[in-house]
Amino acid sequence: MSGKRHHVYIAIGLIMGAAAGVAADWIAGPAESGPAAVSTQPSEAPGASLREGLHWFTYNVTDSVGKVFLRLIFMVVVPLVFCALTLGVVEIGDIRRLGRIGVRTLGYTLVLSSIAVILGVSLVNFFRPGESLPPEQRDALRAQYSGNAAQAVEHAKKAKSVRDTLLDIIPENPLQEMVGALDGSAKGGGMLAVMFFALVFGAAITLIPNERARPLVDCIQAVFDVCMVVIGMAMRIAPVAVACLVFSVTARVGADVLKMLLGFALTALAGMAVQIGVIYPLMLKTLGRTSPGRFFRDISDVMVTAFATSSSNATLPTSLRCAEQDLKLPKEIGHFVLTVGATGNQNGTALYEGVVVLFLAQVFGVELSFAQQLMVVLMSVLAGVGTAGVPGGSLPLIAVVCSSVGVPADGIGIILGIDRILDMVRTVLNVVGDLVLAVCVSKGVRPAPAPAM
Ligand code: ASP
Numbered sequence: 001m002s003g004k005r006h007h008v009y010i011a012i013g014l015i016m017g018a019a020a021g022v023a024a025d026w027i028a029g030p031a032e033s034g035p036a037a038v039s040t041q042p043s044e045a046p047g048a049s050l051r052e053g054l055h056w057f058t059y060n061v062t063d064s065v066g067k068v069f070l071r072l073i074f075m076v077v078v079p080l081v082f083c084a085l086t087l088g089v090v091e092i093g094d095i096r097r098l099g100r101i102g103v104r105t106l107g108y109t110l111v112l113s114s115i116a117v118i119l120g121v122s123l124v125n126f127f128r129p130g131e132s133l134p135p136e137q138r139d140a141l142r143a144q145y146s147g148n149a150a151q152a153v154e155h156a157k158k159a160k161s162v163r164d165t166l167l168d169i170i171p172e173n174p175l176q177e178m179v180g181a182l183d184g185s186a187k188g189g190g191m192l193a194v195m196f197f198a199l200v201f202g203a204a205i206t207l208i209p210n211e212r213a214r215p216l217v218d219c220i221q222a223v224f225d226v227c228m229v230v231i232g233m234a235m236r237i238a239p240v241a242v243a244c245l246v247f248s249v250t251a252r253v254g255a256d257v258l259k260m261l262l263g264f265a266l267t268a269l270a271g272m273a274v275q276i277g278v279i280y281p282l283m284l285k286t287l288g289r290t291s292p293g294r295f296f297r298d299i300s301d302v303m304v305t306a307f308a309t310s311s312s313n314a315t316l317p318t319s320l321r322c323a324e325q326d327l328k329l330p331k332e333i334g335h336f337v338l339t340v341g342a343t344g345n346q347n348g349t350a351l352y353e354g355v356v357v358l359f360l361a362q363v364f365g366v367e368l369s370f371a372q373q374l375m376v377v378l379m380s381v382l383a384g385v386g387t388a389g390v391p392g393g394s395l396p397l398i399a400v401v402c403s404s405v406g407v408p409a410d411g412i413g414i415i416l417g418i419d420r421i422l423d424m425v426r427t428v429l430n431v432v433g434d435l436v437l438a439v440c441v442s443k444g445v446r447p448a449p450a451p452a453m
Helices: 004-027 051-072 077-093 100-127 134-142 146-157 160-165 172-181 191-205 210-236 238-253 255-285 292-298 301-310 312-326 333-344 349-364 370-386 395-404 410-441
Strands: none
Touching: 004 051, 004 238, 004 301, 004 395, 004 410, 051 134, 051 210, 051 238, 051 301, 051 395, 051 410, 077 191, 077 333, 077 370, 077 395, 100 349, 100 370, 100 410, 134 238, 134 255, 134 349, 146 191, 191 210, 191 370, 191 395, 210 238, 210 255, 238 410, 255 292, 255 349, 255 410, 292 301, 292 410, 301 312, 301 410, 312 333, 333 410, 349 370, 349 395, 349 410, 370 395, 395 410
Protein backbone atom coordinates (compact mmCIF):
# COMPACT_ATOMS: atom_id res chain seq x y z
CA MET A 1 0.00 0.00 0.00
CA SER A 2 2.97 2.28 0.08
CA GLY A 3 6.44 3.05 -1.11
CA LYS A 4 9.53 2.56 0.99
CA ARG A 5 9.66 6.04 2.47
CA HIS A 6 5.92 6.53 2.58
CA HIS A 7 5.69 6.34 6.36
CA VAL A 8 8.35 9.04 6.63
CA TYR A 9 6.20 11.31 4.46
CA ILE A 10 3.14 10.52 6.59
CA ALA A 11 5.11 11.42 9.72
CA ILE A 12 6.22 14.67 8.08
CA GLY A 13 2.57 15.37 7.15
CA LEU A 14 1.55 14.74 10.75
CA ILE A 15 4.16 17.09 12.19
CA MET A 16 3.57 19.84 9.62
CA GLY A 17 -0.22 19.62 9.92
CA ALA A 18 -0.10 19.70 13.71
CA ALA A 19 2.41 22.56 13.88
CA ALA A 20 0.51 24.64 11.31
CA GLY A 21 -2.84 23.91 12.99
CA VAL A 22 -1.64 24.86 16.48
CA ALA A 23 0.00 28.02 15.09
CA ALA A 24 -3.17 28.97 13.16
CA ASP A 25 -5.30 28.42 16.27
CA TRP A 26 -2.96 30.61 18.29
CA ILE A 27 -2.85 33.39 15.68
CA ALA A 28 -6.65 33.36 15.23
CA GLY A 29 -7.04 33.89 18.98
CA PRO A 30 -9.71 32.52 21.30
CA ALA A 31 -13.05 31.57 19.77
CA GLU A 32 -16.00 33.68 20.84
CA SER A 33 -18.10 31.61 23.18
CA GLY A 34 -21.16 29.73 21.99
CA PRO A 35 -21.66 27.02 19.44
CA ALA A 36 -21.64 29.52 16.58
CA ALA A 37 -17.99 30.11 17.26
CA VAL A 38 -17.16 26.51 16.52
CA SER A 39 -19.68 26.02 13.73
CA THR A 40 -18.37 24.16 10.74
CA GLN A 41 -21.32 24.74 8.49
CA PRO A 42 -20.67 25.70 4.88
CA SER A 43 -19.87 29.33 4.46
CA GLU A 44 -19.84 31.27 1.23
CA ALA A 45 -17.17 33.77 2.19
CA PRO A 46 -14.16 33.66 4.49
CA GLY A 47 -15.81 36.06 6.98
CA ALA A 48 -14.52 39.13 8.77
CA SER A 49 -12.49 37.90 11.75
CA LEU A 50 -9.37 35.78 11.61
CA ARG A 51 -11.21 32.99 13.46
CA GLU A 52 -14.01 33.02 10.87
CA GLY A 53 -11.44 32.99 8.10
CA LEU A 54 -9.79 29.97 9.66
CA HIS A 55 -13.16 28.18 9.89
CA TRP A 56 -13.81 28.92 6.27
CA PHE A 57 -10.38 27.54 5.31
CA THR A 58 -10.63 24.35 7.36
CA TYR A 59 -14.17 23.62 6.18
CA ASN A 60 -13.62 24.31 2.51
CA VAL A 61 -10.01 23.30 2.02
CA THR A 62 -8.40 21.00 4.57
CA ASP A 63 -11.56 19.09 5.59
CA SER A 64 -12.38 18.55 1.93
CA VAL A 65 -8.95 17.14 1.08
CA GLY A 66 -9.17 14.84 4.12
CA LYS A 67 -12.63 13.70 3.04
CA VAL A 68 -11.40 12.79 -0.43
CA PHE A 69 -8.95 10.41 1.21
CA LEU A 70 -11.51 8.94 3.63
CA ARG A 71 -14.12 8.47 0.91
CA LEU A 72 -11.66 6.67 -1.35
CA ILE A 73 -11.25 4.17 1.48
CA PHE A 74 -14.92 3.98 2.46
CA MET A 75 -16.07 3.37 -1.10
CA VAL A 76 -14.45 -0.06 -1.21
CA VAL A 77 -15.19 -1.09 2.36
CA VAL A 78 -18.27 -3.22 1.68
CA PRO A 79 -16.86 -5.29 -1.22
CA LEU A 80 -13.53 -5.55 0.60
CA VAL A 81 -15.04 -6.96 3.78
CA PHE A 82 -17.26 -9.37 1.90
CA CYS A 83 -14.41 -10.68 -0.25
CA ALA A 84 -11.84 -10.83 2.57
CA LEU A 85 -14.09 -12.84 4.86
CA THR A 86 -15.34 -15.15 2.12
CA LEU A 87 -11.79 -15.87 1.00
CA GLY A 88 -10.74 -16.35 4.63
CA VAL A 89 -13.39 -19.01 5.14
CA VAL A 90 -12.56 -20.71 1.86
CA GLU A 91 -8.94 -20.93 3.06
CA ILE A 92 -10.06 -22.21 6.42
CA GLY A 93 -12.20 -24.73 4.53
CA ASP A 94 -8.93 -26.39 3.68
CA ILE A 95 -8.55 -26.76 7.42
CA ARG A 96 -10.92 -29.74 7.28
CA ARG A 97 -8.24 -31.52 5.34
CA LEU A 98 -5.79 -30.70 8.09
CA GLY A 99 -8.07 -32.00 10.83
CA ARG A 100 -6.67 -31.36 14.30
CA ILE A 101 -4.17 -28.74 13.16
CA GLY A 102 -6.94 -26.75 11.51
CA VAL A 103 -9.30 -26.92 14.45
CA ARG A 104 -6.58 -25.92 16.90
CA THR A 105 -5.48 -23.03 14.70
CA LEU A 106 -9.01 -21.72 14.49
CA GLY A 107 -9.66 -22.19 18.24
CA TYR A 108 -6.44 -20.49 19.40
CA THR A 109 -6.93 -17.66 16.90
CA LEU A 110 -10.34 -16.87 18.34
CA VAL A 111 -9.05 -17.11 21.93
CA LEU A 112 -5.99 -14.90 21.32
CA SER A 113 -7.94 -12.26 19.39
CA SER A 114 -10.78 -12.18 21.91
CA ILE A 115 -8.35 -11.71 24.82
CA ALA A 116 -6.62 -8.92 22.88
CA VAL A 117 -9.82 -7.00 22.14
CA ILE A 118 -11.24 -7.42 25.65
CA LEU A 119 -7.93 -6.14 27.01
CA GLY A 120 -7.98 -3.08 24.76
CA VAL A 121 -11.63 -2.28 25.40
CA SER A 122 -11.16 -2.62 29.18
CA LEU A 123 -8.18 -0.24 29.16
CA VAL A 124 -10.11 2.42 27.21
CA ASN A 125 -13.00 2.08 29.65
CA PHE A 126 -10.57 2.46 32.53
CA PHE A 127 -8.37 5.33 31.31
CA ARG A 128 -11.06 7.06 29.21
CA PRO A 129 -8.54 8.87 26.95
CA GLY A 130 -11.35 10.24 24.74
CA GLU A 131 -12.75 12.32 27.60
CA SER A 132 -9.58 14.23 28.41
CA LEU A 133 -10.44 17.36 26.39
CA PRO A 134 -11.72 20.46 28.20
CA PRO A 135 -15.50 20.84 27.54
CA GLU A 136 -15.25 23.76 25.08
CA GLN A 137 -12.62 21.96 22.98
CA ARG A 138 -14.69 18.83 23.00
CA ASP A 139 -17.69 20.80 21.73
CA ALA A 140 -15.52 22.21 18.96
CA LEU A 141 -14.44 18.76 17.91
CA ARG A 142 -17.99 17.42 18.04
CA ALA A 143 -19.16 20.39 16.01
CA GLN A 144 -16.62 19.48 13.35
CA TYR A 145 -18.34 16.15 12.91
CA SER A 146 -21.69 17.61 13.97
CA GLY A 147 -24.05 15.84 11.57
CA ASN A 148 -22.39 12.49 12.02
CA ALA A 149 -21.96 12.79 15.78
CA ALA A 150 -25.59 13.75 16.36
CA GLN A 151 -26.70 10.86 14.15
CA ALA A 152 -24.36 8.58 16.06
CA VAL A 153 -25.72 9.52 19.46
CA GLU A 154 -29.25 8.92 18.13
CA HIS A 155 -28.17 5.60 16.67
CA ALA A 156 -26.62 4.52 19.98
CA LYS A 157 -29.80 5.43 21.85
CA LYS A 158 -31.82 3.16 19.59
CA ALA A 159 -30.30 0.11 21.27
CA LYS A 160 -32.21 -3.03 20.23
CA SER A 161 -33.25 -5.91 22.44
CA VAL A 162 -30.82 -8.81 22.72
CA ARG A 163 -33.25 -11.03 20.77
CA ASP A 164 -33.45 -8.60 17.84
CA THR A 165 -29.72 -7.93 17.89
CA LEU A 166 -28.99 -11.64 17.62
CA LEU A 167 -31.65 -12.31 14.99
CA ASP A 168 -30.50 -9.35 12.90
CA ILE A 169 -27.09 -10.94 12.51
CA ILE A 170 -28.76 -13.21 9.95
CA PRO A 171 -29.71 -10.94 7.04
CA GLU A 172 -33.05 -11.35 5.29
CA ASN A 173 -31.68 -9.42 2.35
CA PRO A 174 -27.87 -9.15 2.31
CA LEU A 175 -27.87 -6.59 -0.50
CA GLN A 176 -30.05 -4.26 1.52
CA GLU A 177 -27.69 -4.67 4.48
CA MET A 178 -24.73 -3.85 2.24
CA VAL A 179 -26.40 -0.67 1.00
CA GLY A 180 -27.07 0.59 4.52
CA ALA A 181 -23.99 -0.88 6.18
CA LEU A 182 -21.98 2.32 6.54
CA ASP A 183 -24.57 4.99 7.30
CA GLY A 184 -26.63 3.11 9.85
CA SER A 185 -29.68 2.92 7.56
CA ALA A 186 -29.61 -0.89 7.26
CA LYS A 187 -32.81 -2.57 8.40
CA GLY A 188 -31.12 -5.45 10.15
CA GLY A 189 -27.64 -6.07 11.52
CA GLY A 190 -25.81 -3.89 8.96
CA MET A 191 -22.17 -4.77 8.54
CA LEU A 192 -22.34 -7.63 11.02
CA ALA A 193 -25.05 -9.19 8.86
CA VAL A 194 -22.86 -8.69 5.78
CA MET A 195 -20.04 -10.44 7.63
CA PHE A 196 -22.35 -13.29 8.56
CA PHE A 197 -23.45 -13.61 4.94
CA ALA A 198 -19.79 -13.71 3.84
CA LEU A 199 -19.02 -16.45 6.38
CA VAL A 200 -21.97 -18.60 5.24
CA PHE A 201 -21.19 -17.91 1.57
CA GLY A 202 -17.53 -18.89 2.05
CA ALA A 203 -18.46 -22.02 3.98
CA ALA A 204 -20.92 -23.03 1.23
CA ILE A 205 -18.26 -22.53 -1.45
CA THR A 206 -16.08 -25.12 0.28
CA LEU A 207 -18.93 -27.62 -0.02
CA ILE A 208 -19.27 -27.54 -3.80
CA PRO A 209 -16.89 -29.43 -6.11
CA ASN A 210 -13.54 -27.77 -6.53
CA GLU A 211 -13.76 -27.29 -10.31
CA ARG A 212 -17.05 -25.38 -9.93
CA ALA A 213 -15.84 -23.37 -6.93
CA ARG A 214 -12.52 -22.30 -8.47
CA PRO A 215 -13.81 -19.66 -10.99
CA LEU A 216 -15.97 -18.07 -8.31
CA VAL A 217 -13.11 -17.97 -5.81
CA ASP A 218 -10.81 -16.49 -8.47
CA CYS A 219 -13.41 -13.85 -9.21
CA ILE A 220 -13.82 -12.93 -5.52
CA GLN A 221 -10.03 -12.84 -5.20
CA ALA A 222 -9.87 -10.46 -8.19
CA VAL A 223 -12.46 -8.11 -6.63
CA PHE A 224 -10.47 -8.19 -3.41
CA ASP A 225 -7.26 -7.34 -5.29
CA VAL A 226 -8.97 -4.45 -7.06
CA CYS A 227 -10.20 -3.06 -3.71
CA MET A 228 -6.66 -3.23 -2.39
CA VAL A 229 -5.42 -1.28 -5.41
CA VAL A 230 -8.01 1.43 -4.74
CA ILE A 231 -6.90 1.63 -1.11
CA GLY A 232 -3.30 1.77 -2.34
CA MET A 233 -4.28 4.79 -4.46
CA ALA A 234 -5.84 6.44 -1.42
CA MET A 235 -2.69 5.77 0.60
CA ARG A 236 -0.65 7.67 -1.98
CA ILE A 237 -2.32 10.88 -0.91
CA ALA A 238 -2.15 9.91 2.77
CA PRO A 239 0.72 12.30 3.66
CA VAL A 240 -1.23 15.30 2.34
CA ALA A 241 -4.52 14.01 3.76
CA VAL A 242 -2.96 13.45 7.17
CA ALA A 243 -1.49 16.97 7.17
CA CYS A 244 -4.93 18.40 6.25
CA LEU A 245 -6.92 16.32 8.74
CA VAL A 246 -4.53 17.06 11.60
CA PHE A 247 -4.52 20.74 10.63
CA SER A 248 -8.34 20.84 10.71
CA VAL A 249 -8.50 19.31 14.16
CA THR A 250 -5.70 21.28 15.79
CA ALA A 251 -6.76 24.58 14.18
CA ARG A 252 -10.19 24.20 15.79
CA VAL A 253 -9.27 22.59 19.06
CA GLY A 254 -5.67 23.66 19.65
CA ALA A 255 -2.82 21.64 21.14
CA ASP A 256 -5.11 19.89 23.66
CA VAL A 257 -6.14 17.42 20.98
CA LEU A 258 -2.52 16.30 20.69
CA LYS A 259 -2.47 15.52 24.42
CA MET A 260 -5.67 13.52 24.00
CA LEU A 261 -4.10 11.61 21.11
CA LEU A 262 -1.08 10.88 23.28
CA GLY A 263 -3.43 9.39 25.89
CA PHE A 264 -5.07 7.30 23.18
CA ALA A 265 -1.70 6.08 21.85
CA LEU A 266 -0.45 5.21 25.35
CA THR A 267 -3.65 3.28 26.08
CA ALA A 268 -3.31 1.28 22.87
CA LEU A 269 0.37 0.66 23.55
CA ALA A 270 -0.36 -0.45 27.13
CA GLY A 271 -2.81 -3.05 25.81
CA MET A 272 -0.30 -4.26 23.24
CA ALA A 273 2.42 -4.44 25.92
CA VAL A 274 0.23 -6.66 28.12
CA GLN A 275 -0.65 -8.89 25.17
CA ILE A 276 2.98 -9.40 24.15
CA GLY A 277 4.49 -9.32 27.65
CA VAL A 278 1.93 -11.37 29.57
CA ILE A 279 -0.61 -13.19 27.37
CA TYR A 280 1.84 -14.54 24.77
CA PRO A 281 4.37 -15.80 27.38
CA LEU A 282 1.49 -17.45 29.27
CA MET A 283 0.31 -19.21 26.11
CA LEU A 284 3.87 -20.27 25.29
CA LYS A 285 4.47 -21.66 28.75
CA THR A 286 1.16 -23.45 29.21
CA LEU A 287 0.04 -24.59 25.76
CA GLY A 288 3.34 -24.36 23.91
CA ARG A 289 5.56 -25.74 26.69
CA THR A 290 8.33 -23.41 25.47
CA SER A 291 10.54 -20.91 27.26
CA PRO A 292 9.26 -17.41 26.37
CA GLY A 293 12.76 -15.93 26.80
CA ARG A 294 14.24 -18.27 24.22
CA PHE A 295 11.27 -17.84 21.93
CA PHE A 296 11.63 -14.06 21.85
CA ARG A 297 15.39 -14.35 21.31
CA ASP A 298 14.81 -16.67 18.35
CA ILE A 299 12.25 -14.43 16.68
CA SER A 300 14.01 -11.06 17.04
CA ASP A 301 14.55 -10.81 13.24
CA VAL A 302 10.86 -11.30 12.62
CA MET A 303 9.93 -8.59 15.11
CA VAL A 304 12.30 -6.09 13.54
CA THR A 305 11.00 -6.88 10.03
CA ALA A 306 7.38 -6.49 11.12
CA PHE A 307 8.16 -3.20 12.85
CA ALA A 308 9.98 -1.82 9.82
CA THR A 309 7.48 -2.93 7.16
CA SER A 310 4.15 -2.60 9.05
CA SER A 311 3.02 -5.56 7.02
CA SER A 312 2.29 -9.13 8.13
CA ASN A 313 2.38 -10.21 4.49
CA ALA A 314 5.80 -8.68 3.89
CA THR A 315 7.10 -10.36 7.06
CA LEU A 316 5.78 -13.80 6.09
CA PRO A 317 8.99 -15.05 4.39
CA THR A 318 11.06 -14.10 7.47
CA SER A 319 8.51 -15.76 9.79
CA LEU A 320 8.54 -18.96 7.71
CA ARG A 321 12.31 -19.15 7.81
CA CYS A 322 12.39 -18.45 11.54
CA ALA A 323 9.73 -21.09 12.29
CA GLU A 324 11.71 -23.70 10.43
CA GLN A 325 15.30 -22.84 11.27
CA ASP A 326 15.18 -21.16 14.68
CA LEU A 327 12.04 -22.50 16.35
CA LYS A 328 12.42 -25.88 14.62
CA LEU A 329 8.68 -26.28 14.11
CA PRO A 330 7.38 -29.05 11.82
CA LYS A 331 7.40 -27.58 8.31
CA GLU A 332 3.80 -28.30 7.34
CA ILE A 333 2.45 -26.82 10.58
CA GLY A 334 4.62 -23.73 10.33
CA HIS A 335 3.62 -23.14 6.72
CA PHE A 336 -0.07 -23.63 7.29
CA VAL A 337 -0.43 -21.66 10.53
CA LEU A 338 1.78 -18.76 9.46
CA THR A 339 0.21 -18.40 6.02
CA VAL A 340 -3.34 -18.46 7.33
CA GLY A 341 -2.30 -16.36 10.34
CA ALA A 342 -0.77 -13.56 8.23
CA THR A 343 -4.29 -12.39 7.43
CA GLY A 344 -6.49 -14.44 9.77
CA ASN A 345 -4.77 -14.09 13.15
CA GLN A 346 -4.24 -10.40 13.78
CA ASN A 347 -4.39 -9.93 17.53
CA GLY A 348 -2.68 -6.53 17.54
CA THR A 349 -5.04 -5.25 14.88
CA ALA A 350 -8.12 -6.62 16.67
CA LEU A 351 -7.00 -4.96 19.92
CA TYR A 352 -6.35 -1.68 18.13
CA GLU A 353 -9.71 -1.72 16.36
CA GLY A 354 -11.51 -2.14 19.69
CA VAL A 355 -9.47 0.68 21.26
CA VAL A 356 -10.10 3.10 18.38
CA VAL A 357 -13.85 2.53 18.29
CA LEU A 358 -14.30 3.01 22.03
CA PHE A 359 -11.98 5.99 22.06
CA LEU A 360 -13.93 7.70 19.26
CA ALA A 361 -17.20 6.89 21.04
CA GLN A 362 -15.84 8.74 24.08
CA VAL A 363 -14.69 11.67 21.97
CA PHE A 364 -18.12 12.06 20.36
CA GLY A 365 -20.05 11.40 23.56
CA VAL A 366 -21.67 8.24 22.19
CA GLU A 367 -22.65 6.12 25.18
CA LEU A 368 -22.18 2.47 24.29
CA SER A 369 -24.17 -0.02 26.33
CA PHE A 370 -22.60 -3.26 27.53
CA ALA A 371 -24.28 -5.14 24.66
CA GLN A 372 -22.91 -2.63 22.15
CA GLN A 373 -19.41 -3.00 23.60
CA LEU A 374 -19.78 -6.76 23.23
CA MET A 375 -20.70 -6.13 19.64
CA VAL A 376 -17.49 -4.09 19.25
CA VAL A 377 -15.52 -7.05 20.66
CA LEU A 378 -17.20 -9.53 18.33
CA MET A 379 -16.79 -7.32 15.29
CA SER A 380 -13.18 -6.48 16.10
CA VAL A 381 -12.37 -10.20 16.36
CA LEU A 382 -14.01 -10.77 12.98
CA ALA A 383 -12.36 -7.64 11.60
CA GLY A 384 -9.02 -9.06 12.75
CA VAL A 385 -9.75 -12.08 10.55
CA GLY A 386 -10.75 -9.90 7.58
CA THR A 387 -7.91 -7.35 7.74
CA ALA A 388 -5.33 -7.49 4.97
CA GLY A 389 -1.77 -7.83 6.25
CA VAL A 390 -0.57 -4.58 4.73
CA PRO A 391 0.21 -1.12 6.17
CA GLY A 392 -3.03 0.58 7.17
CA GLY A 393 -4.99 -2.58 6.33
CA SER A 394 -7.22 -2.10 9.35
CA LEU A 395 -8.45 1.39 8.46
CA PRO A 396 -11.41 0.24 6.33
CA LEU A 397 -12.38 -2.29 8.99
CA ILE A 398 -12.26 0.35 11.73
CA ALA A 399 -14.77 2.35 9.70
CA VAL A 400 -16.96 -0.75 9.57
CA VAL A 401 -16.89 -1.39 13.32
CA CYS A 402 -17.46 2.32 14.04
CA SER A 403 -20.55 2.60 11.90
CA SER A 404 -21.99 -0.66 13.19
CA VAL A 405 -22.30 0.82 16.68
CA GLY A 406 -23.14 4.33 15.58
CA VAL A 407 -19.76 6.04 16.01
CA PRO A 408 -19.00 8.49 13.14
CA ALA A 409 -16.63 6.64 10.82
CA ASP A 410 -15.15 9.96 9.66
CA GLY A 411 -13.68 10.20 13.14
CA ILE A 412 -10.79 8.00 12.04
CA GLY A 413 -9.43 11.25 10.60
CA ILE A 414 -8.57 12.18 14.20
CA ILE A 415 -6.31 9.19 14.75
CA LEU A 416 -4.96 8.91 11.23
CA GLY A 417 -1.88 11.02 11.94
CA ILE A 418 -0.53 8.61 14.54
CA ASP A 419 -1.94 5.47 12.96
CA ARG A 420 1.23 4.60 11.09
CA ILE A 421 3.39 4.61 14.22
CA LEU A 422 0.91 2.36 16.04
CA ASP A 423 0.65 0.21 12.91
CA MET A 424 4.34 -0.67 13.29
CA VAL A 425 3.74 -1.92 16.82
CA ARG A 426 0.49 -3.77 16.16
CA THR A 427 2.06 -5.53 13.18
CA VAL A 428 4.76 -6.85 15.53
CA LEU A 429 1.98 -8.23 17.72
CA ASN A 430 0.26 -9.75 14.71
CA VAL A 431 3.26 -11.72 13.51
CA VAL A 432 4.45 -12.69 17.00
CA GLY A 433 0.90 -13.94 17.61
CA ASP A 434 1.17 -16.11 14.50
CA LEU A 435 4.41 -17.64 15.75
CA VAL A 436 2.95 -18.20 19.23
CA LEU A 437 0.04 -19.90 17.53
CA ALA A 438 2.36 -22.09 15.46
CA VAL A 439 4.30 -23.16 18.57
CA CYS A 440 1.11 -24.00 20.51
CA VAL A 441 -0.49 -25.85 17.58
CA SER A 442 2.64 -27.88 16.93
CA LYS A 443 2.75 -29.22 20.48
CA GLY A 444 1.28 -32.68 20.64
CA VAL A 445 0.93 -32.95 16.86
CA ARG A 446 3.24 -35.56 15.41
CA PRO A 447 5.26 -34.32 12.41
CA ALA A 448 4.28 -35.88 9.06
CA PRO A 449 6.44 -38.86 8.10
CA ALA A 450 9.25 -38.03 5.70
CA PRO A 451 8.37 -38.95 2.08
CA ALA A 452 9.72 -42.35 0.99
CA MET A 453 12.79 -42.13 -1.27
N1 ASP B 1 -0.42 -3.49 9.20
C1 ASP B 1 -1.13 -4.57 9.82
C2 ASP B 1 -0.54 -5.89 9.38
O1 ASP B 1 -0.02 -5.97 8.31
C3 ASP B 1 -2.60 -4.53 9.52
C4 ASP B 1 -3.22 -3.32 10.19
O2 ASP B 1 -3.53 -3.43 11.39
O3 ASP B 1 -3.40 -2.28 9.58
O4 ASP B 1 -0.58 -6.85 10.10
